[in-house]
Amino acid sequence: MTNKIAKRSLRILVAGGGVAGQALAFWLARGGHAVTVVERSPALRASGAQVDLRGQGIEAVERMGLLLEVRKRLVDEAGVAFVDSRGKPKATIMANTSGKGRQTLTSEYEIMRGDLVRILHEATKDDAEYVFGKSVDGFDQHASRVTAHFSDGTSGEYDLLIGADGQGSRTRRTLLPRGVDPCGMGISGGLVGAYVLAGEINRNPADLPAALANYEQVLRPFVDEIQGEVNPRILRMGMPLSKHSISAFQSVTALACFLHIPDLVARMSTQDRGGDWQLPAFSDALAA
Numbered sequence: 001m002t003n004k005i006a007k008r009s010l011r012i013l014v015a016g017g018g019v020a021g022q023a024l025a026f027w028l029a030r031g032g033h034a035v036t037v038v039e040r041s042p043a044l045r046a047s048g049a050q051v052d053l054r055g056q057g058i059e060a061v062e063r064m065g066l067l068l069e070v071r072k073r074l075v076d077e078a079g080v081a082f083v084d085s086r087g088k089p090k091a092t093i094m095a096n097t098s099g100k101g102r103q104t105l106t107s108e109y110e111i112m113r114g115d116l117v118r119i120l121h122e123a124t125k126d127d128a129e130y131v132f133g134k135s136v137d138g139f140d141q142h143a144s145r146v147t148a149h150f151s152d153g154t155s156g157e158y159d160l161l162i163g164a165d166g167q168g169s170r171t172r173r174t175l176l177p178r179g180v181d182p183c184g185m186g187i188s189g190g191l192v193g194a195y196v197l198a199g200e201i202n203r204n205p206a207d208l209p210a211a212l213a214n215y216e217q218v219l220r221p222f223v224d225e226i227q228g229e230v231n232p233r234i235l236r237m238g239m240p241l242s243k244h245s246i247s248a249f250q251s252v253t254a255l256a257c258f259l260h261i262p263d264l265v266a267r268m269s270t271q272d273r274g275g276d277w278q279l280p281a282f283s284d285a286l287a288a
């Protein structure tokens with residue numbers, strides 16, 4: 001006996017072939033949908049500095065079966081040093097390698113963004129259609145489908161358009177009220193969000209409004225958790241602009257490091273970022 005339900009295969013357009021867009025393509029293709037990823041860059045944007053995977057983001061990669069690939073390409077980062085104008089370290093915060101508590105500024109999973117993007121592309125390029133050098137410039141939402149308008153003047157009809165077009169997302173700006181910003185835990189948030197969104201769509205392809213409502217309900221506590229951890233005032237303090245404030249920041253950080261405060265806080269924390277929110281299971285919904 002099987003609990004598989006008759007699937008409705010959807011035509012899904014993903015705007016943006018970065019981290020979240022490709023993770024969406026991965027899971028949606030497994031759900032049996034026809035996925036097109038449109039990326040405005042003429043080729044895969046495998047650039048950027050190193051990024052970190054944290055908490056549930058690590059588990060999301062593990063569920064994709066890609067953790068080993070990620071591990072092979074980790075950046076060897078022992079910690080983060082705050083340096084003076086001559087490059088001399090004034091304060092150093094090391095990675096928490098104790099296996100307990102939370103990660104410091106350096107995660108156990110630091111990887112060059114380009115390597116992560118390439119791993120995701122390798123895992124999805126045969127299952128989803130990728131179109132490079134074209135952007136999604138607008139869309140018209142109809143009752144049960146969407147018409148997407150592309151930068152080359154063409155249009156296409158889809159059952160669903162998903163905006164995975166990054167921090168400056170045009171799609172998100174069109175839909176959300178002003179002032180609603182994406183959250184700092186960008187990589188892990190993108191991977192977790194893609195997993196939950198695709199999982200809910202795969203579970204309920206015949207009722208997209210219900211799938212999207214479930215996605216909001218399931219993911220909201222995680223988003224609240226990681227957004228609540230971002231205090232803009234503290235972030236601003238960590239990016240001082242004047243000579244005096246840089247010097248004050250370095251003195252305070254040096255004292256804190258001398259007293260091992262960042263290390264102790266990390267080790268004594270009961271949870272990593274993202275709190276105790278658990279990644280849901282979607283096993284039967286992913287069986288194509």
Ligand SMILES: Cc1cc2nc3c(=O)[nH]c(=O)nc-3n(C[C@H](O)[C@H](O)[C@H](O)COP(=O)(O)OP(=O)(O)OC[C@H]3O[C@@H](n4cnc5c(N)ncnc54)[C@H](O)[C@@H]3O)c2cc1C
Pocket residue numbers: 015016017018019020021038039040041045047048049050051052113134135136137164165166167169170186187190
């Ligand atoms: C080139 C680059 C370098 C980055 N470097 C870092 C870094 O060093 N450290 C860090 O923490 N984060 C970096 N980020 C941000 C980080 O990748 C994201 O915040 C995080 O991965 C969330 O993923 P995302 O898929 O939402 O966004 P992104 O990874 O930013 O991907 C969005 C993709 O959408 C494409 N796009 C945008 N608008 C459209 C459109 N209208 N139509 C089609 N495609 C569109 C973009 O070209 C991009 O490839 C970088 C992003 C980019 C694009």
